[in-house]
Amino acid sequence: MARRIWDHPILDFERGEPLKLIFEGREITAYPGESVAAALVAEGVDILGWSKLRGRPRGFFCGIGKCSSCLMVVDGIPNTRTCVTPVSPGMRVSRQRGPPPIPDVVPEFDLEREEVDLAILGGGPAGLSAAIAAADLGASVLLVDENFRPGGQLIKQTHKFFGSRENYAGVRGIEIARRLLSEVGGLGARWVLRSSAVADYPTGSGHRIVVRRPGGATLVDARAVIVGTGASENMLAFPNNDLPGVYGAGGLQTLMNVFGVLPGERALVIGAGNVGLIVAYQLLQAGARVEAVVEIMPRIGGYFVHAAKIRRMGVPILLRHTISRVLGRERVEGAEVVAVDDSWRAVEGSERTFDVDMVVLAVGLTPSVRIPAQAGADMIYVPQLGGHVPVHTPRLLTTLDGMYVAGDSSGIEEATTAMLEGRIAGAAAASDLGYAPDRAERVISEAQRQLESFRSGPFSSRVLEGKEMVWEKAREVIG
Amino acid sequence: MTERLDVAVVGAGIIGSATAYYLAARGLSVAVFDREYVTAGATGRCPGGIRQQWSTEDNVRLMMKSVEIYEGLSEELGAEIDFHQGGYLIVAKTEEERRRFEDQMRMQRSLGLPVRWLEPGEIKEMVPQLDVEGIGAIGAAWNPTDGYANPFKVTYAFASAARRLGAEFHLFTPVRRVVVEGGSVSGVETDKGFFGAEFVVNSAGAWSREIAETAGVSLPNRPYRHEILATEPVRRFLEPMVISFHDNVYFRQSHAGAILGGWGDPNEPPGYNLSSSPKFLGRFSRLLISYVPGLRSVRVVRQWAGLYDVTPDAKQIVGEVPEVAGFIQANGFSGHGFMAGPITAKLVAQLISGEPLDLPIEGFSIERFRRGETGREASVVG
Numbered sequence A: 001m002a003r004r005i006w007d008h009p010i011l012d013f014e015r016g017e018p019l020k021l022i023f024e025g026r027e028i029t030a031y032p033g034e035s036v037a038a039a040l041v042a043e044g045v046d047i048l049g050w051s052k053l054r055g056r057p058r059g060f061f062c063g064i065g066k067c068s069s070c071l072m073v074v075d076g077i078p079n080t081r082t083c084v085t086p087v088s089p090g091m092r093v094s095r096q097r098g099p100p101p102i103p104d105v106v107p108e109f110d111l112e113r114e115e116v117d118l119a120i121l122g123g124g125p126a127g128l129s130a131a132i133a134a135a136d137l138g139a140s141v142l143l144v145d146e147n148f149r150p151g152g153q154l155i156k157q158t159h160k161f162f163g164s165r166e167n168y169a170g171v172r173g174i175e176i177a178r179r180l181l182s183e184v185g186g187l188g189a190r191w192v193l194r195s196s197a198v199a200d201y202p203t204g205s206g207h208r209i210v211v212r213r214p215g216g217a218t219l220v221d222a223r224a225v226i227v228g229t230g231a232s233e234n235m236l237a238f239p240n241n242d243l244p245g246v247y248g249a250g251g252l253q254t255l256m257n258v259f260g261v262l263p264g265e266r267a268l269v270i271g272a273g274n275v276g277l278i279v280a281y282q283l284l285q286a287g288a289r290v291e292a293v294v295e296i297m298p299r300i301g302g303y304f305v306h307a308a309k310i311r312r313m314g315v316p317i318l319l320r321h322t323i324s325r326v327l328g329r330e331r332v333e334g335a336e337v338v339a340v341d342d343s344w345r346a347v348e349g350s351e352r353t354f355d356v357d358m359v360v361l362a363v364g365l366t367p368s369v370r371i372p373a374q375a376g377a378d379m380i381y382v383p384q385l386g387g388h389v390p391v392h393t394p395r396l397l398t399t400l401d402g403m404y405v406a407g408d409s410s411g412i413e414e415a416t417t418a419m420l421e422g423r424i425a426g427a428a429a430a431s432d433l434g435y436a437p438d439r440a441e442r443v444i445s446e447a448q449r450q451l452e453s454f455r456s457g458p459f460s461s462r463v464l465e466g467k468e469m470v471w472e473k474a475r476e477v478i479g
Numbered sequence B: 001m002t003e004r005l006d007v008a009v010v011g012a013g014i015i016g017s018a019t020a021y022y023l024a025a026r027g028l029s030v031a032v033f034d035r036e037y038v039t040a041g042a043t044g045r046c047p048g049g050i051r052q053q054w055s056t057e058d059n060v061r062l063m064m065k066s067v068e069i070y071e072g073l074s075e076e077l078g079a080e081i082d083f084h085q086g087g088y089l090i091v092a093k094t095e096e097e098r099r100r101f102e103d104q105m106r107m108q109r110s111l112g113l114p115v116r117w118l119e120p121g122e123i124k125e126m127v128p129q130l131d132v133e134g135i136g137a138i139g140a141a142w143n144p145t146d147g148y149a150n151p152f153k154v155t156y157a158f159a160s161a162a163r164r165l166g167a168e169f170h171l172f173t174p175v176r177r178v179v180v181e182g183g184s185v186s187g188v189e190t191d192k193g194f195f196g197a198e199f200v201v202n203s204a205g206a207w208s209r210e211i212a213e214t215a216g217v218s219l220p221n222r223p224y225r226h227e228i229l230a231t232e233p234v235r236r237f238l239e240p241m242v243i244s245f246h247d248n249v250y251f252r253q254s255h256a257g258a259i260l261g262g263w264g265d266p267n268e269p270p271g272y273n274l275s276s277s278p279k280f281l282g283r284f285s286r287l288l289i290s291y292v293p294g295l296r297s298v299r300v301v302r303q304w305a306g307l308y309d310v311t312p313d314a315k316q317i318v319g320e321v322p323e324v325a326g327f328i329q330a331n332g333f334s335g336h337g338f339m340a341g342p343i344t345a346k347l348v349a350q351l352i353s354g355e356p357l358d359l360p361i362e363g364f365s366i367e368r369f370r371r372g373e374t375g376r377e378a379s380v381v382g
């Protein structure tokens, strides 16, 4: 099955020497730098496992370790998230049916301890910008990311960014990630990959953070912590929404743009916000057909240019339509779309079937806020920001001493604002720890000014409304 | 609400919910008040262990009666409760423990409990994944009719059955005061106003002491935090609940496959602290891995804490207090109120409706503390 992309109009996939995985006894080709899940999908393995209770097939969905759809037994260890596990030669991989048995291998487990001024959880644009700002002001920084590729969502964004020049307008997301990373390294901030922050215990004078990594765990004692754990993709409720071949938009982007894997030929995209429009365009770039973009609202949510681009290439955008079910038993074999009336009910007789093998959901994101919620930060439900977020001040301080939040985990927004929030949080944390407060305050007010001007556009009015609610609550609680 | 209730119940944990059921089944008018929701207290935080191997006779008798109820409860309430009799395996690590267990087993057998001693090899046979040598087990006390049930399912089943029989549940409605007039309760004052009642049952778990105080009754109970965690699900390999008094540890496997377990910190001060600590995570994980080495690469997915409502002799307080007529205590369960729940609730209902009791409850009366009696329950874990 030829699913790896070798020719792409704007991306070069430099694959090294192929290596072999052992998938349920047979050899599978993979390339260094691929995730286990991506390699399997590339080789035509769509079913990565079966659900525990009903034995339903499960496939690649989010691609960033957030949905549990790709749990497999890897080298004897069950429930391994294969979408954030890199391949290595001779690795043994198998699928799970029902809860897996406890492993007979007893791997090494070592516990390390570390002390640092500032721990940053998540290395997307928010975390990386926070690291740069704080390290530049003199704080010692440790950034952890659970993926094996740093950069968060940026690394799959192959399109050029909008916004202001000082914030990388006109630069592709992947390139922004590269620049941020080299800056982080240049300032001596440390970052470790494949390391999941799983708990934060406020200690009174700081935070004790448990980080799981291959081979063990690290207890990080940090005087302050910045949460930049991003977001997870939303699901829609319709029959067969769990079949392999239904992808989150970000998950499919990861497959196509990071790993150069196109898992099908014909796609239906659900959601005509920016993400849906961009992913439709990227599907075309990768050589797939896009049968339609389906949008339940009476208008397109994303930027006009993105919509115009795909329309020019012949992709219909069906407004006031939604997906009603996916066809297929083991994977997507088609999808049914219906028109909806003014009260969002399906219009009888309007069903249309599309012959597609990919259904791509671009229906929003939900902030990943487990760490602040677990640590005991006050949370607030704000629909405009995508769900529950930690209550925070305009300096991004939560209701817990020494805990800051930035980027999508403070409310779903964009990479540009994630970077600005990261800068503010990083500078605020450093300043509150006593590092170059004067300079820090200047960084903060400059970033706040840029943020304000960025958010003054019409597309930001909802976000701003949400942020106002959060700040108002923060004034009540923190003062 | 104008009519006077027969009974106002404070707290919608297992005790309050089951009490409402047994009272309503007797045709009494009942209202349950909880400042949060059904299972918000210790009930929703416990792993649902049901054990009859106790060190005092009255507790053994009580738990045996409770198990009788649990055996038919699903049918009686018309709801699945995941009751499972996989046994309790109480690991012994020292000769002193072995002697103590042997004495206790003699007493337990005389009451009809099918308990017996297991040699290390027999433990291994029963749960091959247990590292019997590694933990230094010299044997175990084993009772096959112990087990567990799902605390949420049990409590919601009681609450729904109670509602069907006419009991009212006022949730998110804190009780501010138990009102006493002329030496008798006259009702409860809540955030929704005053509710008159003939009887008030104090089943507010670790907050019972505060409730009692509003009626001028002083309880010796103290709240202690107990922490617990759950792992990701793995294939069923563990039938019994495994506990050790020596290590102060317990764990079992849930229906869905998660390992649930806890360790009790002997240095925990009393208080209403409900936070989770890294100390517990580290200590318990290490202990668990020493018992079942294969769990080393299984991830912890959740950690939380609940309160034990502990009395000086680690036994519950059940019955009317002498100084306030109509004020019934059903609290102080000291870490075993889930298993004691159904029978205790039934006894309270029998007491209130003036029926003969299934079991004597003098041993659980508050007056034992005033008389300075000792008869401490020694088999407390976690």
Ligand SMILES: Cc1cc2nc3c(=O)[nH]c(=O)nc-3n(C[C@H](O)[C@H](O)[C@H](O)COP(=O)(O)OP(=O)(O)OC[C@H]3O[C@@H](n4cnc5c(N)ncnc54)[C@H](O)[C@@H]3O)c2cc1C
Residues within 6 Å of the ligand: A064, A121, A122, A123, A124, A125, A126, A127, A144, A145, A146, A147, A150, A151, A152, A153, A154, A157, A159, A160, A161, A162, A195, A196, A197, A198, A228, A229, A230, A231, A249, A250, A253, A274, A275, A278, A279, A368, A406, A407, A408, A409, A412, A413, A414, A415, A416, A417, A418
């Ligand atoms: C399809 C798509 C297109 C987009 N296009 C644009 C665009 O054109 N312009 C724009 O401005 N924005 C765009 N965005 C939005 C933008 O990508 C996000 O808003 C931005 O990446 C958020 O940055 P972040 O740092 O908050 O989170 P992320 O980029 O999501 O990074 C979070 C990081 O945290 C790590 N992590 C999560 N949990 C843990 C944990 N417990 N321990 C350790 N690490 C953890 C993750 O591995 C990840 O690397 C797009 C988003 C999508 C999905």
Ligand SMILES: Cc1cc2nc3c(=O)[nH]c(=O)nc-3n(C[C@H](O)[C@H](O)[C@H](O)COP(=O)(O)OP(=O)(O)OC[C@H]3O[C@@H](n4cnc5c(N)ncnc54)[C@H](O)[C@@H]3O)c2cc1C
Residues within 6 Å of the ligand: B010, B011, B012, B013, B014, B015, B016, B033, B034, B035, B036, B037, B038, B039, B040, B041, B042, B043, B044, B045, B046, B047, B048, B049, B050, B173, B174, B175, B176, B203, B204, B205, B206, B207, B211, B226, B227, B228, B262, B305, B306, B307, B308, B330, B331, B333, B334, B335, B336, B337, B338, B339, B340, B382
């Ligand atoms: C970690 C842990 C493990 C345990 N393991 C076991 C076990 O394996 N087996 C076992 O049998 N027992 C176990 N226990 C003990 C058991 O959970 C309790 O004894 C039992 O749940 C007590 O039930 P309850 O209904 O009395 O109290 P709770 O469940 O605590 O209910 C009390 C209720 O009162 C409410 N309340 C408090 N104040 C007010 C007010 N002013 N007004 C109105 N309502 C109020 C609370 O919101 C709460 O819902 C464990 C406990 C813990 C914490």
Ligand code: FES
Residues within 6 Å of the ligand: A037, A059, A060, A061, A062, A063, A064, A065, A066, A067, A068, A069, A070, A071, A081, A082, A083, A084
């Ligand atoms: S967690 Fe791997 S695909 Fe979502």
